[in-house]
Amino acid sequence: MRVPLWLDTVSAPNYPTLTHPLDVDVCIVGAGITGVTLAYLLKDTDLKVVLIDSDHVLHGTTAYTTAKVTAQHDIVYDEIIHSYGEYQAKCYANAQTDALYFIEQTIQQLKIDCEFERKFAAIYTQDPTYVPVLEKEFKAYQTLGLKGNLVDELDLPFAIEKALILEDQAQFHPLKYTLGLLNSIAEASNIEVYENTPATDIKKQDSAYVIETASHVEIRAQKVIQTSHFPFYDDLALLFAKIEPSRSYLIACEGAQNLPEGMYLSYEQPTHSVRTYQDLLLIGGEDHRTGNQEDTVAKYEALKGFAHQNFHVDDVIYEWSTQDYETVDKLPFVGRMQENDNIFVATGFRKWGMTNSTAAALLLRDLILDKENPYEPLFSPQRKNLKAQIKNLIFYNAQVAFELLKGKLQHVEGVTSLNPGEATVISTDEGKYGVYKDENEELFVVDITCPHLGCELNFNRAECTWDCPCHASRFSYKGEIISGPAHYSLKSTKNKIDPNLF
Ligand SMILES: Cc1cc2nc3c(=O)[nH]c(=O)nc-3n(C[C@H](O)[C@H](O)[C@H](O)COP(=O)(O)OP(=O)(O)OC[C@H]3O[C@@H](n4cnc5c(N)ncnc54)[C@H](O)[C@@H]3O)c2cc1C
Ligand code: FES
Known part of the structure; x- marks a missing residue:
């Protein structure tokens, strides 16, 4: 359980x-x-x-x-x-x-x-x-x-x-x-x-x-x-x-x-x-x-x-x-x-x-x-x-900068097939979107730019959540906020996605 x-x-x-x-x-x-x-x-x-x-x-x-x-x-x-x-x-x-x-x-x-x-x-x-x-x-x-x-x-x-x-x-x-x-x-x-x-x-x-x-x-x-x-x-x-x-x-x-x-x-x-x-x-x-x-x-x-x-x-x-x-x-x-x-x-x-x-x-x-x-x-x-802080301060923020950049530069392929329980990321002219297909084959599309400071979220397969690699905000696959520092849920943007992708 x-x-x-x-x-x-x-x-x-x-x-x-x-x-x-x-x-x-x-x-x-x-x-x-x-x-x-x-x-x-x-x-x-x-x-x-x-x-x-x-x-x-x-x-x-x-x-x-x-x-x-x-x-x-x-x-x-x-x-x-x-x-x-x-x-x-x-x-x-x-x-x-x-x-x-x-x-x-x-x-x-x-x-x-x-x-x-x-x-x-x-x-x-x-x-x-x-x-x-x-x-x-x-x-x-x-x-x-x-x-x-x-x-x-x-x-x-x-x-x-x-x-x-x-x-x-x-x-x-x-x-x-x-x-x-x-x-x-x-x-x-x-x-x-x-x-x-x-x-x-x-x-x-x-x-x-x-x-x-x-x-x-x-x-x-x-x-x-x-x-x-x-x-x-x-x-x-x-x-x-x-x-x-x-x-x-x-x-x-x-x-x-x-x-x-x-x-x-x-x-x-x-x-x-x-x-x-x-x-x-x-x-x-x-x-x-x-x-x-x-x-x-x-x-x-x-x-x-x-x-x-x-x-x-x-x-x-x-x-x-x-x-x-x-x-x-x-x-x-x-x-x-x-x-x-x-x-x-x-x-x-x-x-x-x-x-x-x-x-x-x-x-x-x-x-x-x-x-x-x-x-x-x-x-x-x-x-x-x-003395105690500087090494880790540099390390933490280099990680955040790396994740921020990686998220922006990463090239993502269009998606034609997705099994129930799976998620993927797609790029459109409007930005990057996370797509999750639930067990009833319903698609949930959310804007995966973190509302905190803009890092791109990654999918967590065990919990079916979108997690931020920068400061750890977490969101359900529907985009609802689970934990901050972000204050707001993700935008759900089904309308902007080309239906032919699926
Ligand atoms: C895997 C793991 C194992 C651990 N094991 C141990 C252990 O063996 N021994 C030990 O000493 N410690 C352990 N810890 C650490 C310990 O569990 C936590 O440090 C501790 O529970 C944190 O308590 P908290 O009250 O600060 O936070 P939480 O219990 O997370 O409470 C914070 C509350 O704030 C609410 N909240 C958040 N944002 C807002 C907001 N904007 N407005 C209103 N409410 C808000 C949340 O809903 C939440 O209920 C472990 C931690 C982990 C991750
Ligand atoms: S950018 Fe996502 S939690 Fe800070």
């Missing part, structure tokens, strides 16, 4: 669509784990808060995650020490462990049954040339006081060269947890929640902001918080140029014997991430930059091959995919977008958004309430550290 296990095992409440103008202190745009946690943290203040989502609440990346709740974020601490020094690396580690502790405490306090379990996290390699990388990260753990351990064996059904273990981490059901937070918000009189209410723009008005929505209903707010995964409003901060999208795939398998005890991640590519949920084995990985590969079906096949070869399981009951963003220096952007402004953002969690989102919400709560927070400088979207 191509839905995430998490969405299939809960029923989320429905919220109304916003149909009347609002005047609030705080408008939170985006109801994933970050926005919901922030709303929860503001429920006992005297601020009037509105939380809006363009889709259903908690149907974004949070519903598609692996949900390891850990401070082990791949290999990162050695790099942060080198880029920002020991103090900031310690801040990053503390922000994650504080977040893990906050999640555990909140679960106990609200009695949320979300299968939170303490587990060890392990990053392993099967390649001897990568052992020094793990050793350096272990040294960083020791410097920062993280409870790490280097081992030669794991309870996985294959040999490894080395693994770095971080004890006492956790895993949970991400939607049961966040729905628990939402339920407690329902009792708060200062918070309103609306769904199917996409924010499309922010305008400054006197000392406040007006958030425009797709249905032209406006929200006036003193502070705006973009927890929309990718900021829908850039405010000249040019964050989209400093963030790279990466897509990954997950499968949940039934019938594995000897389920492993911990949570695992391979260091080498293609990455393989392993955890359990009840008696299911979850395997993830096969990452790639969003929009740059059409044969996404092969990614699921590769994960199934890994499950079969190593765990002897073939019974895949769920499969799903999603994307997350990585910043140029691997640290999230959380805080004020511009100095002295009251538009805030939280993005760039690098597939470690369970603790990072919670750390972000705790930091944003303090910024909204004008309280000091030790992690503010480290996560500030305005931070400058050319």
Whole structure:
């Protein structure tokens, strides 16, 4: 079943669509784990808060995650020490462990049954040339006081060269947890929640902001918080140029014997991430930059091959995919977008958004309430550290420029045959169009120039979507927007296509 296990095992409440103008202190745009946690943290203040989502609440990346709740974020601490020094690396580690502790405490306090379990996290390699990388990260753990351990064996059904273990981490059901937070918000009189209410723009008005929505209903707010995964409003901060999208795939398998005890991640590519949920084995990985590969079906096949070869399981009951963003220096952007402004953002969690989102919400709560927070400088979207950023900044934008140019120059043949379930691109004097034929042989023709900054979209065969290789906006085959930074759907332009092409 191509839905995430998490969405299939809960029923989320429905919220109304916003149909009347609002005047609030705080408008939170985006109801994933970050926005919901922030709303929860503001429920006992005297601020009037509105939380809006363009889709259903908690149907974004949070519903598609692996949900390891850990401070082990791949290999990162050695790099942060080198880029920002020991103090900031310690801040990053503390922000994650504080977040893990906050999640555990909140679960106990609200009695949320979300299968939170303490587990060890392990990053392993099967390649001897990568052992020094793990050793350096272990040294960083020791410097920062993280409870790490280097081992030669794991309870996985294959040999490894080395693994770095971080004890006492956790895993949970991400939607049961966040729905628990939402339920407690329902009792708060200062918070309103609306769904199917996409924010499309922010305008400054006197000392406040007006958030425009797709249905032209406006929200006036003193502070705006973009927890929309990718900021829908850039405010000249040019964050989209400093963030790279990466897509990954997950499968949940039934019938594995000897389920492993911990949570695992391979260091080498293609990455393989392993955890359990009840008696299911979850395997993830096969990452790639969003929009740059059409044969996404092969990614699921590769994960199934890994499950079969190593765990002897073939019974895949769920499969799903999603994307997350990585910043140029691997640290999230959380805080004020511009100095002295009251538009805030939280993005760039690098597939470690369970603790990072919670750390972000705790930091944003303090910024909204004008309280000091030790992690503010480290996560500030305005931070400058050319040493850490410049290489990736050039690389990301060279990729975007390449995709933009490639899309414009690519020569596309006319099409005479298309099987159901297939898509192709055709060129006309008017531009390039994506054509998809559904199972009923109906054709859907859309203008595949991305409404964000004009890159040409690529077809994603596994999800039947048009994906942007530049900043990862995604659209259904009918052209409806699935996720930004683009605000608008694709133009459907059947009339401009020569019917003789088909
Ligand atoms: C394959 C994969 C595996 C992962 N595994 C892990 C893991 O094991 N551990 C871990 O810590 N992290 C993991 N992550 C990362 C983590 O899942 C994400 O970082 C996190 O869920 C992001 O939460 P969010 O609240 O920022 O975004 P989302 O959950 O995407 O929420 C954003 C919300 O904003 C809404 N929205 C967007 N635009 C607008 C708009 N214009 N107006 C109104 N609403 C809008 C969306 O509809 C959405 O509901 C993984 C990520 C991926 C891709
Ligand atoms: S050009 Fe930026 S998302 Fe498509």
